[in-house]
Amino acid sequence: MRKGFTLVELLIVLAVIAALMAVATPMALSAVRTAKASQVAQNLNALKSAVEQYVYSEKELPKSEASLTNYMSKIPDKYRLNAPDDFTNGVATVIIGYTGGDILPEDVNKQYSEATQVTLPGSTTGCPGISVQVRKWW
Numbered sequence: 001m002r003k004g005f006t007l008v009e010l011l012i013v014l015a016v017i018a019a020l021m022a023v024a025t026p027m028a029l030s031a032v033r034t035a036k037a038s039q040v041a042q043n044l045n046a047l048k049s050a051v052e053q054y055v056y057s058e059k060e061l062p063k064s065e066a067s068l069t070n071y072m073s074k075i076p077d078k079y080r081l082n083a084p085d086d087f088t089n090g091v092a093t094v095i096i097g098y099t100g101g102d103i104l105p106e107d108v109n110k111q112y113s114e115a116t117q118v119t120l121p122g123s124t125t126g127c128p129g130i131s132v133q134v135r136k137w138w
Contacts, residue, residue, distance in 0.1 A: 033107060040098050041112035043076045044130045047096045048114075051081070055134045061085075061092055080120050090136045095120065097129030104128070 050071040054062050061083040062068055065075050078100040084092050097120045098108070105117035108128040118129030 033103070034111075036103050037107035038111045040100075040103055040108050040128055041115055043079060044096060044098065044108070044115055044128070045112060046072060047076075047079060047081070048130055048132050051083075051094050051096065051132050052134060055092075055094075056137075059138050061087070061094065061134075082120050087136045092134050092136070094132045094134065095129060096132065097127045099123070099127055101127070 047068070050068040051062060053071045054068055057071075062081060063083065065079060065081045068075060068081075078098060080097050080099050081094065082097075083094040086092070095118050097118045099120070105115065105126065105128040108115040112130075115128055115130050117126035118131065119126050120129070
């Protein structure tokens with residue numbers, strides 16, 4: 001009697017492995033997409049808080065993401081901030097968007113209900129983001 005595997009046994013093992021991969025791959029990709037959406041949602045929430053702190057401490061609107069360096073430990077990459085030049089009737093809306101392009105606004109909205117699709121100046125497509133409304137109280 002010979003030792004080893006027959007061709008049929010090897011083909012069956014390969015078929016079982018292929019079936020398991022077909023089931024596991026979409027689940028893994030979905031988990032990665034959900035984790036990325038959660039990360040973007042957390043960063044948007046942190047940036048929202050930083051903008052609010054900046055406005056109420058400095059009594060002006062932030063000009064760019066770099067303005068928030070004293071209000072966050074690290075400014076995440078691929079996030080853009082668009083603030084008006086001044087308050088209109090005591091209210092200003094600051095738009096924060098994630099420009100990475102690798103996540104859908106709907107996925108971020110499932111993690112953070114305030115997140116929506118926003119359009120930043122100079123861009124023709126929407127991206128996940130948030131609109132922060134701040135009021136002038138001084």
